[in-house]
Structures are given as C-alpha cells and as structure tokens.
Amino acid sequence: MSKRTFGTRHTNRGGIGRRGSSVTMIQTNVQYSYLRTAKITFYVVMAIVGPFAAVISTHYLHPLAAVPLGLVAGTIAGGLIACIIAIWPVLRAIWWWLPEITLAMLLIGGWVYLQDQINPILTGVIYASIIATIGLIPALRRYTLALLWCLIVRHRLRTCFNTFLPTDRHGHLPFIGLAKPIPVGERVRVWLRPGLSLEQLETQLGKIAVACWATSVTVTKARTSNSAAIYLDIKRRDVLGGLVGSPLTEDLPTDVPAITRPVATVPAQLDLADVPDTHDTEPTERPAKKNGRPPAVTGTPAKTATDNPDLDWI
Amino acid sequence: MHAAFPDPPVTIPVAPSMSMFDPVFIGIDEFGNPAYLDLVYHNLLDAGEPGGGKSVLIQNLVGHAFLCHDFTPVLLDPKWVELGMWMEAAEATGGVFVGPDIDKGLRVLRRLQKVMDRRYSWLVAHGRRKFLPSDLIKVIAIFIDELAYYTATTGTPEQQKEFIALVRDLVARGRACAMPVIAATQRPSVDIIPTSLRDLFGYRAAFRCTTPNSSDIILGHGWASAGFNAQAISPTTPGVFYLIAEGGIPHLVKAAYLTDAQIHQLVDYVTWIRRNGDQVPVPLAA
Ligand SMILES: Nc1ncnc2c1ncn2[C@@H]1O[C@H](COP(=O)(O)OP(=O)(O)OP(=O)(O)O)[C@@H](O)[C@H]1O
C-alpha cells in the first residue's frame, strides 16, 4: 500500500485524486524555513538580552528608564542575529564563492588602481606579463593549477553533497571549509552536519571521486575529539608509482676502502642437467616429510581446519 | 673475522651519530609525505606475495640500524642474498648472521633469551620497567627474512617448534628490553606461523596479496572489507604496502629503495668504522 502511494508521485503525475496528500505533506514538513527560525531566534535572544541589559542599566539609571533601554537592546541584538539567520542561505553562497569573489575583486581592484595610476594599455601589458610568467615558469604554473583545482573541487564537493549524499531532513549541507593543495591533489576540510557520518561517506567515496574528476578520495577524521570535522583527500596524481630513494648513503664519506669480500667457490654448474638424478636424497630435505609428520601429542583435528582458506587466519 | 686493509686510509672514521631510538625513514605515504617507523618498542611483521618488496623494506631498516651507535645486529636469512650482504658488517658490529642453518639459529635465539633475562634483571634491580635512550643500551634488533623457512620448511618438527617458541618469547618479552623482532614471510597463515606468534606483532606491513583473505591474515580480520585490502595494490608498483603502526589504521606506504651499490657502500662504511672489531663497551647508566 505504502509502495503504491509512493509510486503515485512519479506515475500518476496528471491524476487528480491520487496526488496523495502524503507527498505534499512531507514536502511542507521538510521545507526548512530560515524566516521561521529567524523569528524564533529573535524572540529568544530578545528574552535573554533584554532583561540582562535592563538589569545592568539599573545600576546607572532609574528602573523605569531601564525597561525601555532593555527593550531596545534586546530588539537590536535579536534583530541582528535574526538577520544573519534569515540571510544565511545568501551568506552560505557567498562563503562557497568566497575565493572566487576575492580573486575577482583583487583583479578588478588592481586594474582600476593601475589604470588610474598609469594607463589602460600599460595595465593590460602588466596583467598579460603576469599571466605569461605564471604560464612559463613550471613551478609557478603547477602551483597555480593546484590552487585552481582547490577552487574547483569545493564546488564539485558541494554538488556531491547536494545530489547523492544523505542530508538531514531540512536538507542542510555540510560546511565545506577551505581546500589546500597536497602533493597528490587537494585536501578539503569539511564540517559534517547531523545526519551524515564518516562511515556513510566511506561507502560513497567512489562516487565522490567521479564527481571530483579524481583517481580516488579518502576520508579521515580531522580531530580525534570530534567526529564532525573531517578531511577529504582528493587524489589526482599517484606518488607511489615512482622510485623513492633512500637518504641513508647521502652523508657517507666517499673514500671508504671496500672490504675484501670472501670470494667463495663460485659454482659453475647452474642448470638442472648439472645435478644428476639420484635416489639417495638426504632424508631431511625430502619435502614429502611434511605430510608424513607423525600426528603426535596434540594436533589431530586442528590440522583439517587449515585446509579451509576461510579459517586459516584464526 | 676482520677485513684486512693493506693501506690504511688517511681519513679518520667518524662514529655514526644516529640512534635506534630515532624514527626510521621507510619511504613516503600516499600523500607524498615521508613515513617513519618507531623500531625499538615495536615488533614488525612484514608479509605479502613473492616479489612484493618485503626484503627491500627490511633493507631500509637494517641500513638505518647499522648507522646507529647503539645497534647489535642479529640477522637470519635463509636466502643469503638479502641480509647476507651485511654479514661482514654484522660481524664487525659484534652481531651474528645466520644463513639457512636452523641449528645455529636456535643457538643464537637461546643466547638472546639469556640476554633478555639478564636485561630484565637489570631493570628489576633499577626499579624500572623499560629501557630508555638515556640508558645507552645496545638495541639488539632481530631481523628474520623468510621466517617460514625456519618455522615450517627446514629442520625437524621439534626444532621448528622450539624456533617458534623462542621467537614467540622474544616477540612477547623483547619489546621493553630493547630487543625488537622484525620478521618477513610470504603468507603468515596458521600452518606456517601459529596465530599465537603472529598476533603478537604490533606493527604489520601488508604487501600485495593474491586474495583479500591473505590481506586480512596479515593486517587483521576485517580490514579488507573496510577498504584496506592489500590485493588492490597494483602488481606494477612493488614496494607499496599497507602499514598498521601508530594510529591503528592502515595507510599506504611506498618503501624507499636501496640499490645494491648503496648497500655495498653502507657495508663498507660500517665495517670500516668498526675495523678494530672490538666494541667499546657502552656503560649502562647506573
Ligand atoms: N620500494 C621499492 N621500490 C622499487 N622497487 C621495488 C621496491 N620494492 C621492491 N621492488 C622491486 O621488487 C623486487 C622484489 O622485491 P623483494 O626482493 O623485496 O621482494 P620480496 O617480497 O622480498 O620477495 P620474496 O618473498 O621472494 O623474498 C625488487 O628486486 C625490486 O626490483
């Protein structure tokens, strides 16, 4: 029955009676209203700050004058905080785009400033030469590219959290912190909201890697004391494939005399044909001996368990 | 056996300045950061398919150890080619090298057991629980490449049993008295190395395996299903392994590679600086 009700949303789109109230109901419940939260917060903050401000001001003013003052203080404080909550979706969007916004402001600001100081053409030349320098010096280019990936990856992660990762009932997304380049890719700090855990993320790492256009993604706790703070490490390059040198010989003196290694008799007959087939092999070296081991004191049934590959780690 | 030097060089050998209590560089982790291992207070089990890179990792540890002023080597290698390279250096340092000879191996292990007893008496006498770097004690590190050779291949069943029992004793009690065991073997399943011995190793290094089950045997049950599966290591990158050390969660490490020439250079140097062979007895801090 419940299945049928669920199905109606997709199949009976055009139907009238079946557009079950359940579906609409759920959606109104789920709708998280920042305005409503802001209103409640306003009253709560006012209820706390108002009396507090009034009590403090009685020390300096007449009690009758303290009451309106408390009211005003409470309204201002509550209003401010309620404002922040009400425009939180906007603030959050600004946070997501903060690096890009900052960069754009810097670029435009710099252009305007230089244009006023010198002239637009020279400004263009300066900008072009900066870009050319970054493009031509490999270390700078790599670093810039790594930073660009850091910008991209934050938005890709937001897409992940938006589209396929579980959220709480209100659809809150985890807080995506800043990303920084690491030798294999990027490391992003993420603050999880209630409703999502590191273990849940672990099951989705493959999908996250696809969304971030990366080889793989690993997730680790950022702190041992708080499981909401995690690191997502986005890997794009492989460092394990190359050869890692050992630093042990770096500081050794070079004029060390070689030791005289004993030149033992080097056997020359290295092929199978050089070892003739004889019957009298030494009994201790016969491999068959292992099976013929006497089932002595303890081990009779235990041995059979080891034949099962699933049990031999016991 | 001392190496003979026809014409003594003009330079003066400088004693190595590293200590066994220093972290040992073993390679880089998957993020490109250097990876270190704390050798003295932990036993390391090093396992994986043939050609995985177990011996290369051991060479790193041995190389570091020989450059330490407080190291006494005990090297067991039935294959000769890996730890056998250090034979001269081991003898010059006052240690032992054991080839494919379980009798000699057993004798050495019995001696080590006595040393261990004495070290514990020393600790008891000083009211202490473990050795510290300030004690200037020699760290006797026991390196065993191909542990399975001694525990399942060569010798009589009684010898193998005694070998297992002695190694188990060293692994169990050696940690606090600065006698760590570093063992490598291909697949430490119960028919080769008893669980009672295998599970005592605190640090595990799992090189490439052929099945997730083999990976679990090395790292511990359940890690493969949690995503730490040594089967997934690419066969084209030998030397990559999952390491469980501090932190308790496996992480990927690529071991550093010492070339033959580098090892010869190290051996020459170590033998040279100890060419007199007689060890300056390091006084224990009373
Ligand atoms: N860290 C590394 N970097 C580069 N190459 C490596 C590394 N580790 C191993 N190799 C390559 O793999 C080869 C085999 O390594 P190694 O001898 O250590 O394997 P093993 O696990 O000890 O094998 P076996 O079980 O047969 O003793 C080496 O000769 C080397 O060419």
Ligand SMILES: [Mg+2]
């Ligand atoms: Mg080997």
